[in-house]
Amino acid sequence: MSGRLGFAHSALLACAILSSGCGTISSLWEPKPAWELPAPSPIDRPVVTKGAVDRTDLENGLRVLIHEDRRLPRVSIGLVVRRGAAVESPDRAGSVAFMADLLERGAGDRDALAFAEAVDALGASFGSGADWDTVSVAVSGLSRDFDTLLDLLADAALRPRFDEREAERARGALLASLEQAKDDPATLASWWANRALYGSHRFALPVEGTPETVARLDAATARQLHAAFFLPNDAILSVSGDVDPAQAIAAVRSRFGDWSPGETVDPGPPPPERAPPERKILVVDRPDLGQVRIVVGHEGISRTDDDRIPLSLFNLVLGGSGFSSRLMAALRGPGLTYGAGSGLALRRSPGPFFVSTFTRVEELRPALDILLAELERARSDPPGEDELSWARTLATGSFSMELETSDAVTRALVDLDVYGLPENSLDTYRGRVRAVTVDEVAAVAREHLHPERAAIVLVGPAEQITPQLDGLGPYEVVEP
Amino acid sequence: MYPAMPNTRPLIRALLVFACGWIAAGPPAGALEDPAARAEVTELDNGLVVVTLEDTTTPVVSFQMWVKVGSRDETAHTGLAHLFEHMMFNGSKHLGPEEHAQLITARGGMVNAYTSYDETVYFEDVTRETLPLVIDLEYERLAYLDISDETLAREREVVLEERRLRNEDQPMGRAYESLLALLWQAHPYRTPVIGWRSDIEKTTVEICRRFFDTYYAPNNIVIAIAGDFDTEEALAHIRRTLGRLTPAEEIPRSPTEEPEQRGERRAIVHFDLRSPVLAAAWHAPATGSEDGEALDVLSQILSDGRSSRLYRSLVHDDEIALSASGGYWELKDSGAFLAIAGVRPGESVDEVERLFFAETDRLRNERVSEAELEKAKRQLEVSLVDNLATSHALAARIGRDITTFGRIRPLDERLDRIRAVTAEDVQRVANRYLVEDQRSVVHVVAPPVEGDA
Numbered sequence: 005m006s007g008r009l010g011f012a013h014s015a016l017l018a019c020a021i022l023s024s025g026c027g028t029i030s031s032l033w034e035p036k037p038a039w040e041l042p043a044p045s046p047i048d049r050p051v052v053t054k055g056a057v058d059r060t061d062l063e064n065g066l067r068v069l070i071h072e073d074r075r076l077p078r079v080s081i082g083l084v085v086r087r088g089a090a091v092e093s094p095d096r097a098g099s100v101a102f103m104a105d106l107l108e109r110g111a112g113d114r115d116a117l118a119f120a121e122a123v124d125a126l127g128a129s130f131g132s133g134a135d136w137d138t139v140s141v142a143v144s145g146l147s148r149d150f151d152t153l154l155d156l157l158a159d160a161a162l163r164p165r166f167d168e169r170e171a172e173r174a175r176g177a178l179l180a181s182l183e184q185a186k187d188d189p190a191t192l193a194s195w196w197a198n199r200a201l202y203g204s205h206r207f208a209l210p211v212e213g214t215p216e217t218v219a220r221l222d223a224a225t226a227r228q229l230h231a232a233f234f235l236p237n238d239a240i241l242s243v244s245g246d247v248d249p250a251q252a253i254a255a256v257r258s259r260f261g262d263w264s265p266g267e268t269v270d271p272g273p274p275p276p277e278r279a280p281p282e283r284k285i286l287v288v289d290r291p292d293l294g295q296v297r298i299v300v301g302h303e304g305i306s307r308t309d310d311d312r313i314p315l316s317l318f319n320l321v322l323g324g325s326g327f328s329s330r331l332m333a334a335l336r337g338p339g340l341t342y343g344a345g346s347g348l349a350l351r352r353s354p355g356p357f358f359v360s361t362f363t364r365v366e367e368l369r370p371a372l373d374i375l376l377a378e379l380e381r382a383r384s385d386p387p388g389e390d391e392l393s394w395a396r397t398l399a400t401g402s403f404s405m406e407l408e409t410s411d412a413v414t415r416a417l418v419d420l421d422v423y424g425l426p427e428n429s430l431d432t433y434r435g436r437v438r439a440v441t442v443d444e445v446a447a448v449a450r451e452h453l454h455p456e457r458a459a460i461v462l463v464g465p466a467e468q469i470t471p472q473l474d475g476l477g478p479y480e481v482v483e484p
Numbered sequence: 485m486y487p488a489m490p491n492t493r494p495l496i497r498a499l500l501v502f503a504c505g506w507i508a509a510g511p512p513a514g515a516l517e518d519p520a521a522r523a524e525v526t527e528l529d530n531g532l533v534v535v536t537l538e539d540t541t542t543p544v545v546s547f548q549m550w551v552k553v554g555s556r557d558e559t560a561h562t563g564l565a566h567l568f569e570h571m572m573f574n575g576s577k578h579l580g581p582e583e584h585a586q587l588i589t590a591r592g593g594m595v596n597a598y599t600s601y602d603e604t605v606y607f608e609d610v611t612r613e614t615l616p617l618v619i620d621l622e623y624e625r626l627a628y629l630d631i632s633d634e635t636l637a638r639e640r641e642v643v644l645e646e647r648r649l650r651n652e653d654q655p656m657g658r659a660y661e662s663l664l665a666l667l668w669q670a671h672p673y674r675t676p677v678i679g680w681r682s683d684i685e686k687t688t689v690e691i692c693r694r695f696f697d698t699y700y701a702p703n704n705i706v707i708a709i710a711g712d713f714d715t716e717e718a719l720a721h722i723r724r725t726l727g728r729l730t731p732a733e734e735i736p737r738s739p740t741e742e743p744e745q746r747g748e749r750r751a752i753v754h755f756d757l758r759s760p761v762l763a764a765a766w767h768a769p770a771t772g773s774e775d776g777e778a779l780d781v782l783s784q785i786l787s788d789g790r791s792s793r794l795y796r797s798l799v800h801d802d803e804i805a806l807s808a809s810g811g812y813w814e815l816k817d818s819g820a821f822l823a824i825a826g827v828r829p830g831e832s833v834d835e836v837e838r839l840f841f842a843e844t845d846r847l848r849n850e851r852v853s854e855a856e857l858e859k860a861k862r863q864l865e866v867s868l869v870d871n872l873a874t875s876h877a878l879a880a881r882i883g884r885d886i887t888t889f890g891r892i893r894p895l896d897e898r899l900d901r902i903r904a905v906t907a908e909d910v911q912r913v914a915n916r917y918l919v920e921d922q923r924s925v926v927h928v929v930a931p932p933v934e935g936d937a
Binding site: 032033037038039043044045046047049075076077078108116117120121123124125126127128144145146173176177180181183184186187188189290291292293294295325326327328333336337338339340341342343362363364394397398399400401402403404405407408409411 | 866
């Protein structure tokens with residue numbers, strides 16, 4: 005006998021001999037274990053140290069946000085433009101992402117390889133990319149290299165070269181990676197779920213575009229888009245880390261002060277309010293897989309929707325909280341899956357609400373039935389005070405933890421700016437979460453959940469999947 | 485857009501850990517104070533080692549339990565260390581299945597665990613008022629773990645789903661599983677951490693219990709705590725809980741050593757895919773080797789950044805790979821130099837292999853330039869600074885160092901060793917390790933179409 009088990013056995017033995025209240029916690033736990041005691045009140049530390057963040061608007065409209073944090077000799081710089089892939093028409097899907105990808109493939113006096121050499125020589129990390137609502141360029145490295153890092157960022161943002169040959173390379177790599185992505189069941193499931201939901205709206209296609217639309221992209225397209233998107237009056241530049249705010253502002257002004265403002269791009273049409281209008285089932289055939297990916301979804305809400313906090317708390321109860329969620333208990337509990345989750349894609353225009361899991365092919369139907377039943381139950385049996393109570397402490401606690409670093413806080417502040425939300429939102433968040441009531445959560449669950457018309461996407465061997473779909477409605481089998 | 489599956493108990497982290505393995509060597513610039521220099525190591529009477537690093541400027545405290553057991557200790561049932569890790573969340577005398585995780589989650593904490601080749605790590609990242617709960621929960625499951633037929637039967641299915649997810653339905657999972665079984669023919673590192681399917685299916689409560697009794701003893705565990713907490717309070721609390729556990733007399737270890745490889749080994753794996761995978765590995769030294777830093781520098785030159793040799797050759801110039809990287813992966817008993825490339829759909833895996841090995845041969849035949857050497861050292865330096873930013877990363881660093889080396893390696897020491905690497909060193913280690921005879925190569929490709937000759 006070894007280990008603590010030896011201890012446990014001897015303690016039990018002692019109890020048996022003395023026959024003194026064995027099995028009660030107090031007999032083995034002196035004093036009581038912490039889970040038997042009332043939870044201590046959380047300490048709401050300020051998210052941002054007083055005076056640490058400086059906001060300045062330059063004359064050309066560029067917003068500059070400096071977050072001073074001297075603990076480590078490092079710095080992160082980001083430039084975010086408040087427009088993204090959502091503005092492009094579906095037949096040009098991928099053009100914004102393509103433009104963003106080209107920013108670091110040659111800029112200023114440097115071609116693509118020279119630019120990469122300059123970044124790597126500093127041990128820096130550089131990235132540029134597009135999302136639905138933003139295009140961003142970011143660099144991080146040692147604070148002693150601040151000026152050089154800022155020069156590199158300014159070159160990529162203001163003076164990208166859009167060389168024809170590099171555009172060809174980028175297009176080739178993008179086409180190949182779109183093909184490679186079909187090897188990943190999770191990516192396939194997500195692509196087809198969006199197609200099932202959004203029909204002819206831009207949200208139906210990936211941010212990166214499709215092989216058909218990407219094949220039409222070239223350097224000239226990217227150059228035009230860059231000119232339209234990169235305007236100081238539609239951008240925010242952030243610096244966080246080991247910098248002096250006054251010096252940092254001066255350095256930013258010297259690189260970006262002459263940048264000319266212009267008219268901002270139209271945000272594009274919003275998606276349909278009901279997506280999909282009725283239930284759709286798609287089976288994406290991957291005969292070699294032993295596990296089926298399941299995604300069920302429909303339209304969700306926007307980043308600025310008034311219901312976002314109660315609905316997010318509801319989402320934690322349903323599937324957004326890992327081991328503790330209803331979906332995990334219902335699906336992992338009986339050993340049907342390793343993971344299950346739910347989530348809202350919060351964009352300027354309402355993005356999708358998805359629930360997802362995966363299971364061995366032969367258990368598809370039981371797992372899918374449980375998943376749909378949990379969605380139905382969300383309306384018939386909304387979270388009570390006990391479930392909501394832990395969702396509140398989970399939301400407020402994880403909020404504090406996720407904002408551990410100044411980089412994370414800065415990203416959150418930039419995000420608020422992009423969506424036009426109040427700049428004190430981080431300070432008020434925990435209070436707003438604690439004020440949410442059971443009735444509010446029940447009301448938003450009723451309003452925003454529609455399992456009866458949700459799209460269902462299944463990725464796996466169609467031959468074994470389709471016999472399990474009886475009674476769910478018509479389905480369509482597609483090739484990846 | 486998808487919920488980041490917060491449920492991952494990333495067993496295969498093992499295979500991600502290698503990614504950190506070669507990046508996390510090399511220290512910060514100038515006169516940076518190493519926060520870990522303030523860490524205190526306390527050994528309790530029962531052999532439990534507690535390493536603490538208090539820092540009240542951060543709002544988070546990370547509590548990590550490093551158990552010195554991993555897949556290398558599995559002699560009969562593979563996957564046992566990992567399956568057992570799942571059982572650590574499945575209830576104890578006073579708490580039901582998953583209740584441990586639920587109690588932490590309910591306070592906004594992050595709770596998870598991973599199993600690797602040499603260790604199993606459990607962690608809770610919380611705010612300071614929750615640390616007493618964390619310590620009590622760890623004591624509860626170490627002192628009173630309950631493994632029933634019912635929870636084990638359920639968890640076997642969960643792990644098999646995890647196996648399908650990561651190893652069976654993914655080209656990269658297939659590649660690694662095959663590659664490591666080729667590289668190591670005798671040593672237990674040859675088996676995937678998640679185990680072979682048949683073994684997972686046949687694991688019993690009795691086998692789990694014996695495993696728990698053998699390896700989960702306080703003198704086989706290191707506790708690492710970093711961030712916002714009070715050292716004295718935490719140590720006192722640990723003494724009156726985990727300090728009461730009974731130590732084990734002896735911790736058995738597998739006696740198997742890997743015999744010498746004589747000649748290149750190759751395997752082909754068929755899988756329904758569009759983008760073939762090239763995976764290769766060479767034998768390399770165990771962690772702590774004096775060649776370690778030179779191998780780290782070599783890894784950087786080969787694959788870190790868009791100016792690295794592999795990106796330039798395979799991705800940029802020849803446009804036949806989507807990604808290509810090679811890196812030193814260090815484990816307790818031995819190491820490997822791993823190479824991996826995603827082949828562009830329609831391109832030839834043989835051609836990617838030829839270009840890849842041309843780059844490793846070039847490292848053997850020519851000295852790297854001074855500029856490349858400096859760049860690699862700087863990259864290692866910056867990644868070390870970045871790795872000091874969170875309580876979790878700090879706890880992981882001190883936990884790993886104490887578990888592996890019995891001491892915390894100061895940043896300055898690591899910086900000095902990185903800085904001492906010369907172009908000759910890089911060429912020397914390339915010639916010592918990256919040789920054809922010592923190589924194992926796997927191609928994951930689509931099965932041939934029926935009717936083809």
